Amino acid sequence: DAPGVIDYLSSLNDAQRRAVEHPPNSALQILAGPGSGKTRVLTSRVAHFILHHRILPQHICCVTFTNKAANEMRERLVKLVGPENTGRLVMGTFHALCAKYLRKYGQVIGLESNFSIVDTDAGKRLISNVLRNMQPQMMAANFQIKESEALSRISSLKAKGIDPESARMTGLATTDRWKDRWKVLMADIYAGYQDELKNSNSLDFDDLLVYGVSLFKAAPGILNSIKHILVDEFQDTNTMQYQLMMNFARASDAVSVVGDPDQSIYGWRAADVGNLDKMCKEFADTTQILLEENYRSTASILACSLAIVSQDDNRIDKGLRTSHPKGTLPVNRSFPDDRTESEFIATEVKRLIAYSGGMLTYNDVAVLLRYNALSRQVELALQKQGIPSRVLAGQKFFDRLEVKDLLAYLQLVDNPKYVPGFIRVINVPKRSIGDRSVEEIMKRAKQKGVSPMEVVEKIADGRWPDIKPSIKSKLREFVNVIQTLRKLACQKTPVADLLERLLELTKYEAYLTRTHQDAEMRWENVRELINSASQVDSEKAVAFGSPDLGSEKAVKDEVLDFGLDYYGEGSGHVAVSGIHESVADEEEDLLDEFDMRTIMAETPLRRFLESSMLATDTEVEDSDSREKVTIATCHAAKGLEWPVVFVPACEDGVFPFYRSDDKDEERRLLYVACTRAQVFLYLTHTQKRMVQGKSKEAEHSEYLTNAIKSNRNLFTAGQPTITYEDCKTISKIVNRMLPDRPVVEAKVAEYQMHPDRQRKPSMDGFSRDENRSPALDFTTGFGLALGKTW
Numbered sequence: 001d002a003p004g005v006i007d008y009l010s011s012l013n014d015a016q017r018r019a020v021e022h023p024p025n026s027a028l029q030i031l032a033g034p035g036s037g038k039t040r041v042l043t044s045r046v047a048h049f050i051l052h053h054r055i056l057p058q059h060i061c062c063v064t065f066t067n068k069a070a071n072e073m074r075e076r077l078v079k080l081v082g083p084e085n086t087g088r089l090v091m092g093t094f095h096a097l098c099a100k101y102l103r104k105y106g107q108v109i110g111l112e113s114n115f116s117i118v119d120t121d122a123g124k125r126l127i128s129n130v131l132r133n134m135q136p137q138m139m140a141a142n143f144q145i146k147e148s149e150a151l152s153r154i155s156s157l158k159a160k161g162i163d164p165e166s167a168r169m170t171g172l173a174t175t176d177r178w179k180d181r182w183k184v185l186m187a188d189i190y191a192g193y194q195d196e197l198k199n200s201n202s203l204d205f206d207d208l209l210v211y212g213v214s215l216f217k218a219a220p221g222i223l224n225s226i227k228h229i230l231v232d233e234f235q236d237t238n239t240m241q242y243q244l245m246m247n248f249a250r251a252s253d254a255v256s257v258v259g260d261p262d263q264s265i266y267g268w269r270a271a272d273v274g275n276l277d278k279m280c281k282e283f284a285d286t287t288q289i290l291l292e293e294n295y296r297s298t299a300s301i302l303a304c305s306l307a308i309v310s311q312d313d314n315r316i317d318k319g320l321r322t323s324h325p326k327g328t329l330p331v332n333r334s335f336p337d338d339r340t341e342s343e344f345i346a347t348e349v350k351r352l353i354a355y356s357g358g359m360l361t362y363n364d365v366a367v368l369l370r371y372n373a374l375s376r377q378v379e380l381a382l383q384k385q386g387i388p389s390r391v392l393a394g395q396k397f398f399d400r401l402e403v404k405d406l407l408a409y410l411q412l413v414d415n416p417k418y419v420p421g422f423i424r425v426i427n428v429p430k431r432s433i434g435d436r437s438v439e440e441i442m443k444r445a446k447q448k449g450v451s452p453m454e455v456v457e458k459i460a461d462g463r464w465p466d467i468k469p470s471i472k473s474k475l476r477e478f479v480n481v482i483q484t485l486r487k488l489a490c491q492k493t494p495v496a497d498l499l500e501r502l503l504e505l506t507k508y509e510a511y512l513t514r515t516h517q518d519a520e521m522r523w524e525n526v527r528e529l530i531n532s533a534s535q536v537d538s539e540k541a542v543a544f545g546s547p548d549l550g551s552e553k554a555v556k557d558e559v560l561d562f563g564l565d566y567y568g569e570g571s572g573h574v575a576v577s578g579i580h581e582s583v584a585d586e587e588e589d590l591l592d593e594f595d596m597r598t599i600m601a602e603t604p605l606r607r608f609l610e611s612s613m614l615a616t617d618t619e620v621e622d623s624d625s626r627e628k629v630t631i632a633t634c635h636a637a638k639g640l641e642w643p644v645v646f647v648p649a650c651e652d653g654v655f656p657f658y659r660s661d662d663k664d665e666e667r668r669l670l671y672v673a674c675t676r677a678q679v680f681l682y683l684t685h686t687q688k689r690m691v692q693g694k695s696k697e698a699e700h701s702e703y704l705t706n707a708i709k710s711n712r713n714l715f716t717a718g719q720p721t722i723t724y725e726d727c728k729t730i731s732k733i734v735n736r737m738l739p740d741r742p743v744v745e746a747k748v749a750e751y752q753m754h755p756d757r758q759r760k761p762s763m764d765g766f767s768r769d770e771n772r773s774p775a776l777d778f779t780t781g782f783g784l785a786l787g788k789t790w
């Protein structure tokens, strides 16, 4: 065995090791609770495939739930098996993988390689068009539907692989007269929406999966090189994703999945936990391995979490234990309103960090929310106390107005047929092209069966004499921007430069200042977008293609001569990579020898657009490296862990969320949130909460009330003081060195003497606690500082 092998195997327990060493050519299911090392086992299994079984990385496909998870897994694998082995691993979310294959091979099913990916916002623009056109039919049937509702219905049909035609057939087949009428109408709306997408040469997120499935059906050979597929978070896959997995797995029966039915939280997006059973039926010799030891949390956090999830009578108990110490009891506290609740969180964060004497930083803290809107108060309170925070999957970076404007421009540059982009930027910055003119352009586009961009280009060229000269010259300006950028993009200009040019041509900064009060902040986001573009620019540009240069060896020598990396021995394919900026002319000639079509599919612009459109969280690395508290939704926190976790708003109406009709799924969501915590967990609730502008009485979440009924000793209402024992627990679980004691003491003392604390005693978290007097806090703190309570 290679030397690396010992390292990753020796730290595993027996069950984990069995899972990792299970023969590669088999079907394997790892079913286990949170924190039991499922993701770790999956990663180690990939390493074992490569190092022990000598399986080529390009034969392994690893599917994660978010792009972030894929990046993390790749980073870990770089450490285990080295960068030379990770570069060619096929890795990503189902969506990202499909996008990649569709770009390269989409022609097989009639797609153009420069299709755009539309987000919900652009989707709304398209569907609103359809709804407008269908208004008469809808009126006649007495049927009304909102854009978002229509989109979500279409989305769940797509997730089940139902196309407009079959949706229509089911509609016609229903016996209920009222129902069949709206089902048929819905199918027509769905069909209209697909037409709009097609005219824009674009796919929505669900389409990526749907078209992926048809691509692999039409040309199964594309996946020949994939011999092993591994899927994380399998409990949250939908029907389409299951079919994709089957496509990948078909060739070899070599499929490993990990999952936890207790953590299935995407039923509302048509995920089907039944896929676990389905897989066992499809692969009759599926081996199931259970992992029962939790490595993440203290015993008391685990006990509290299990008391929540086990309220579900239909649940199958898997058995989950921990060998970690009991630790501090989770805190369960009530506050008059969300302002005091958030203030408590902020002061408590400060207090814990100060008392940990350098062991914990802001990075170790997360605030997990049922829904995004709850973040406002928390952000405010943290800000007030000078605590930096980052919002995971809050308002997505790529959802911001200014970012969207610029992306829409770039999309239009790449894909002239992209209607939502056209509509978005034709008048940004204001060019006084009125709604009437835009309507006229759209009308002519429809008449001629061309894109609005094409119409505008013709008008600018003077080929439509009946247009007013003033409008003509405005349009010419616009066309000039797009064409200049397109020329640059074809020359493979780095995206950061494209963006700079775009800002210059449109005088975007001046426009922001003119039209927005918070222009400065928005300009920051623009700069951030350029940063993220330069990051993509500097990533390795990889070109795949079949060499026409004679023997593979000849190619290899030539590639290496150019100082580029070479992979691909024996694969029949060649991949060349180099830093994009440094691709000089001779290298360009070399690349020309490869299949130009596939190389073209990989322009820097296209790679950038793809990564932006598929970003699921705030995946733009923020340029400031300060430590920050993470604010995230419970959904976005899946698979992650933090030493300190706060879950505010544990109230009826929030947990379970009033709009959800699946109380079991809501309970599992709270379970997912609690099981993210390693050492400190705070569940807080308020007596009053503002809901949609109105203040409402709030009841404690029934999940917590029930948990307390089952065991009165699960929670504490007081504030935990960090003891030396806690520090030891942290060091054990989080795997961190215990800080030097004099340093700890100095830190605590410094905190005690801090002028802020003396001037504003009510803000430091001590005296807010009803159970303690400030004096007592002070002495405890002081005692701590002197090492007495330790």
Ligand code: ATP
Binding pocket: 011, 012, 013, 016, 032, 033, 034, 035, 036, 037, 038, 039, 040, 041, 260, 263, 295, 296, 638, 639, 640, 641
């Ligand atoms: P989730 O269901 O929340 O996704 P998981 O089952 O995927 O959890 P991991 O994230 O893989 O769990 O592991 C949880 C934590 O436990 C990680 O910090 C991991 O490094 C650690 N861990 C897992 N197995 C071991 C082990 N054998 N020894 C030490 N630490 C371990």
Ligand code: MG
Binding pocket: 038, 039, 040, 639
């Ligand atoms: Mg995991």
